[in-house]
Amino acid sequence: MRRRDFLRATAIGAAALGAGDVSGVEAETPKRGGERKGGNEGVQKFELAEFELEETTIADLQRDMMSGKRTAHSITALYLDRIASMDRQGPTLRSVIETNPDALAIADDLDRERKQKGPRGPMHGIPVLIKDNIDTADRMTTTAGSYALEGSIPLRDSHVAQRLREAGAVILGKTNLSEWANFRSTHSSSGWSGRGGQARNPYVLDRNPCGSSSGSGAATSANFTAVAVGSETDGSIVCPSSANGLVGIKPTIGLVSRAGIVPIAHSQDTAGPMARTVSDAAILLTALAGIDSRDPATAASKGKSSPDYTKFLDANGLKGARIGVARAKFFGFSDVVDELMAAAIDEMKRQGAVIVDPADISTAGKFDDSEMEVLLYEFKADLNSYLGSLGPKAPVKSMADIIAFNERNREREMPYFAQELMVRAQAKGPLTEKKYRDALAKNHRLSRTEGIDAVMNKHKLDAMIAPTGGPAWMTDLINGDHFTGGYSTPSAVAGYPNINVPVGLAYGLPVGMSIFGRAWSEPKLISIAYSFEQATKHRRPPRFLPTLGGDGAIIDRH
Numbered sequence: 001m002r003r004r005d006f007l008r009a010t011a012i013g014a015a016a017l018g019a020g021d022v023s024g025v026e027a028e029t030p031k032r033g034g035e036r037k038g039g040n041e042g043v044q045k046f047e048l049a050e051f052e053l054e055e056t057t058i059a060d061l062q063r064d065m066m067s068g069k070r071t072a073h074s075i076t077a078l079y080l081d082r083i084a085s086m087d088r089q090g091p092t093l094r095s096v097i098e099t100n101p102d103a104l105a106i107a108d109d110l111d112r113e114r115k116q117k118g119p120r121g122p123m124h125g126i127p128v129l130i131k132d133n134i135d136t137a138d139r140m141t142t143t144a145g146s147y148a149l150e151g152s153i154p155l156r157d158s159h160v161a162q163r164l165r166e167a168g169a170v171i172l173g174k175t176n177l178s179e180w181a182n183f184r185s186t187h188s189s190s191g192w193s194g195r196g197g198q199a200r201n202p203y204v205l206d207r208n209p210c211g212s213s214s215g216s217g218a219a220t221s222a223n224f225t226a227v228a229v230g231s232e233t234d235g236s237i238v239c240p241s242s243a244n245g246l247v248g249i250k251p252t253i254g255l256v257s258r259a260g261i262v263p264i265a266h267s268q269d270t271a272g273p274m275a276r277t278v279s280d281a282a283i284l285l286t287a288l289a290g291i292d293s294r295d296p297a298t299a300a301s302k303g304k305s306s307p308d309y310t311k312f313l314d315a316n317g318l319k320g321a322r323i324g325v326a327r328a329k330f331f332g333f334s335d336v337v338d339e340l341m342a343a344a345i346d347e348m349k350r351q352g353a354v355i356v357d358p359a360d361i362s363t364a365g366k367f368d369d370s371e372m373e374v375l376l377y378e379f380k381a382d383l384n385s386y387l388g389s390l391g392p393k394a395p396v397k398s399m400a401d402i403i404a405f406n407e408r409n410r411e412r413e414m415p416y417f418a419q420e421l422m423v424r425a426q427a428k429g430p431l432t433e434k435k436y437r438d439a440l441a442k443n444h445r446l447s448r449t450e451g452i453d454a455v456m457n458k459h460k461l462d463a464m465i466a467p468t469g470g471p472a473w474m475t476d477l478i479n480g481d482h483f484t485g486g487y488s489t490p491s492a493v494a495g496y497p498n499i500n501v502p503v504g505l506a507y508g509l510p511v512g513m514s515i516f517g518r519a520w521s522e523p524k525l526i527s528i529a530y531s532f533e534q535a536t537k538h539r540r541p542p543r544f545l546p547t548l549g550g551d552g553a554i555i556d557r558h
Helices: 004-009 058-067 072-086 103-117 159-167 214-221 238-243 278-288 296-301 335-350 368-389 399-408 420-426 434-459 489-494 522-536
Strands: 034-037 043-046 096-099 127-131 170-175 227-232 247-250 270-275 322-325 354-356 463-467 498-506 509-516
Touching: 058 072, 058 278, 072 096, 072 103, 072 127, 072 170, 096 214, 103 170, 127 159, 127 214, 159 170, 159 278, 170 214, 214 227, 214 238, 214 270, 227 238, 227 278, 238 247, 238 498, 238 509, 247 278, 247 522, 270 278, 278 498, 278 522, 322 434, 335 354, 335 463, 335 498, 335 509, 335 522, 368 399, 368 420, 368 434, 368 489, 399 420, 434 463, 434 489, 463 522, 489 509, 498 522, 509 522
Parallel strands: 127 170, 127 227, 322 354, 322 463
Antiparallel strands: 034 043, 096 170, 227 270, 247 270, 247 498, 463 509, 498 509
16 A cells, blocks of 8 residues: 555655766666675675576566476475575565565476376466465465564455466465555655565665555565566555566456455555566456355456456557546656656657647546555455455454554554554444545546546547656655555555556666556556557566665666
């Protein structure tokens, strides 16, 4: 959950990231090796070994398995070894909370099945990391990063985990996250959880990976997995995708089931894919999407979802597409981001897109307070419902229990920031209250009817664009996050789809662009995103630099 608007409301200013010289924002070819700062020990050197699966796509892995060059077992083992060598030592990303003790055995079963029957589909034998708020009824726990749920094993798989298993994926492990999906404190540091510690950005280690799907973002970017699953309430897929140089798809609410996912708010929550390419994200979205009786919202996807999102991977998808630029409220926070967006818009024009600039969302910023009101109400109701689904052995039974646990365990759970959002949510009444119902109606009217729908109707648009965010800020456990600006809230509050794609690097740090539109417009958005990706190829693997400037680290300006 991104708290950009909440920070404004609590007068925590967003510290501006000095852009300095904004010339030349494309990075050079990544170098091998890096250095890691170790407290008072100075700079610790480590060697990054060549990794044979670096930037490997799902299609590459399938070709290797079909040819016999690799097996699901060998692929899984390579990723597990990379996690072991880099997540808690070396660069120490802290992006993975735990790996699946059964991963290799699952891979073996899938290898045997491939030999006997052939592959189930494009996800057969493909390792996937999933966020540690997504239930798996296996030997892994699901804790949302909190010690309050340590050891909690749900009674059944989430629908997401079920769909992945049915598709033949190997669930490799659980990723770190901003604890409770970053809805515990307004002062929190994205990527920090009690169980996982502080996740790092693989491009520059003292920078933040953004949250709350921080571990899924950092791990996928660092090539710890083929693809990963994140979840979003407001910005938590697209922001870490932007900060870690990934493609992230925040789907329409109801396209992917939320059953068995630790919630914030049912009116905005969704899981979605995080990948290094649009193609891989489309493959994973196909596996995740589906109607689920446990999540009534998915019934709305009948006749509106696609059985195969890869068929929309059109290199000419920009040709003739009418794309609006949402400038007001989302540009101007960073010169370097504005420059990258200008270059992206120029490229879209070269590829045949019709650009409507500006195409502003006139209601943007007018539903921040009502969004917070809805989230607080739904957080209490939805989290209590989720905890009730865990059965009698659940370590905590209610939000009140979690608040009390955190107070008893302040040294482990609240060493840097508290739980004021949880306390505020606990004070809310039931969802039948008029205050909640009025806030929800306001959200939907201003974000949908008078918001995204209105501007798209006015300009006859196929999609809209805005910067997702700026270069990653320095992690600050004392003062919390330093958001500079960017886009996510209108699509999040509306429950509409949003795809982040890389638009380049500034000073070695990725910057992303949001491509968004109406409900159920994933096919068109994927087509546009793929066309832009193929024309630009902005994705660069991370370099694991200890910091920007100083200690011999070079800032990329050419």
